Amino acid sequence: MPQASENSGALYDARLAKLREAMKEFGIRAIVLEPGPAMVYLTGVRWGRSERTFAVVIPEKGNLAFVLPGFEEMRARELIRDAAEVRIWQEDESPFQQITDVLKERGISAGRVAIDPSARFFVFDGIKKLAPKLDYVSAQPVLKSADVK
């Protein structure tokens, strides 16, 4: 697996650029991914899934934002490239608030948001409850179109 380093930076930039082209084509304004192969392919970040939500928001424009548990920040920063934003939630806070805040701050208050096809229901449900007006679709076609493994 390529580690997050200067050398691999260009690789992830290229993959992301290709994904954003596909997002434009599919009319998708942001993608939310849980840890898994797509996150590894697009960001190099390998993380285990647990009840504590760890997600990356890929907006149509601007920096990626990782949303992750506060006490994992140090361990996560070992893996995340400097260019990405890191937003933490504490144990008694909502990760979904952070995710929907990112969308809002990137100007995404309407339109299509694509969800990781393998995202667990509680993650989708948590986001949808806080941002019920967005149009949630599967990210499967757009990921496939951009050759995300």
Added chain:
Amino acid sequence: MLDRSTNSLNRRVFLAAAAGLTGAIAAAQPTNIPESIRALQPMTGGVQPITREERAARVEKARRLMRENRMDAVLMEAGSSMFYFTGSRADGALVMALKGDPVPLAPEWKTDEEKYRSIARALKDRGAGTGRVGIEERVQFDVVDGIGKELAALEFVSATPVTAGCRVIKSRAELALMQRANDITIAAYRAAFGTLREGMTQHELSANIAAAYQALGVRGDAMAIFGKYTAFPHGSIQPQKLREGDLVLVDDGCSVEGYQSDITRTIVFGKPTARQREIWNLERRAQDAALAAAKPGATCESVDAAARKVITDYGFGPGYKVPGLPHRTGHGIGLDGHEWTYLVRGNKTRIEPGMCFSDEPTIAIYGEFGVRLEDCMYITEEGARMFTKQSPEIEQPFG
């Protein structure tokens, strides 16, 4: 306190994968496993699996909770909740409706669309083609999205009030299985602590614990952390070699008939310094405070507050600030290593007899070290009881 597994990525698999990341696979192919570990004998004799009758009673309770929460059916995929109700871990899905037997769906579909149609048909057959369907929390987005396309009138809600509503209270049979898992973990740690030696890597210690579990007749893994990296609750990918005076932290557990243990011990390799001893003793007092607070009727958040108070009174924190306790005090445990409900600020759920929790108020001092003592407790009418004897002092990991 290792994170709970998911249907797509088991936490034990994850640990092996994370270790593999640095090139040293912890559990897969242990080499040079000490004789003392190979000599361990299975501890699984006389284990009583959950009976068919108990599983049937669980389904009835789930139906009562479905009615109370206005759900016409609940959908699950392979995983702990499905195992809880059916005793099967086979791939596929389960539709549990208010009436009729639960419908297990074997994965006979050739495409995703066939799968969604098959689930939709089962929902319709059970009279839940237009109502509110509870979705087990780990069912994947595409499945829900696909069923929604088949049955546009369906409303999807979280099934957690039903699944957690059942699973959070443990029966005597469940407690007995958890007790066994806890006893085995203590035996594995006891043997593995005998193998500590200068220059050992964290992966070697993990491998010894995994080998100990194998010899004891179960599947289990452990995270091992040395030195300053003990301050990170889930360790670090940085390579670590054990040196005199290092703290050694091991965490995780094993599984017996699906029921999990989760135990952490922190010791010093060599003679503890005054500072290490002081922080260790503080940690033990925090753990004791949570145990004393976990009485029936108390809120979950009050247990977290009790442990946290010991740590903030010492001058650490406040809140999640380090040096201090950077996470919640504990989690529920059962078929998943982490499950509802959580000992965390904001959780006003009242503690009831039959609930099980970890008690693990880590003290993290970045750049220096961390100490975590974790034992799991079960709630009785009289108060909380530990499955295991707490570590009595820094030189004695086992009571």
